[in-house]
Amino acid sequence: DGGITQSPKYLFRKEGQNVTLSCEQNLNHDAMYWYRQDPGQGLRLIYYSQIVNDFQKGDIAEGYSVSREKKESFPLTVTSAQKNPTAFYLCASSSGIHTEAFFGQGTRLTVV
């Protein structure tokens, strides 16, 4: 089945720990994205990548880091520098930066 897989679905971490969220796609898409969603708000872009080994900051990149070593993978690390990490994180991919994006199922991160 073609699609975008995020894992895990739910993640709990203690404050001060870094945590990495996984995102894999088998759609052969060049572009991949990470969004953050808070209750009652729209999606805000954290980072995006148009090609392998290249990525750009979105509107709320502080406290996050990414890598794009393979076309199909775009992991997101939430670092201890992120002041308010508890949120729903969505990964997406598209064939190009100007085309519609398709989303994974999301990872709900809770930091206690």
Add this chain to the structure above:
Amino acid sequence: GQQLNQSPQSMFIQEGEDVSMNCTSSSIFNTWLWYKQDPGEGPVLLIALYKAGELTSNGRLTAQFGITRKDSFLNISASIPSDVGIYFCAGQPTGNQFYFGTGTSLTVIP
């Protein structure tokens, strides 16, 4: 980042009624997208619009790319219980990322 104003924020309607929602921006957009999100899930693409004035349907859903290129509309006809969810618009200015609206929460009362 860009601000997209999506309205209404929430809607409570009777099953069988039609629904209308819209999204406006202060900038000209080249592409408008409409997504639906169920609780705890990722958004699912409903309709993509690429030209000003374009009117596109997907079953009971119809979306339009506004002539001014600063707005878009989504209509749902004859609503059913499974239409419940949050509907998001997303717009893309020239050569730029997509920006998302704050969503319209739809509740359908059987």
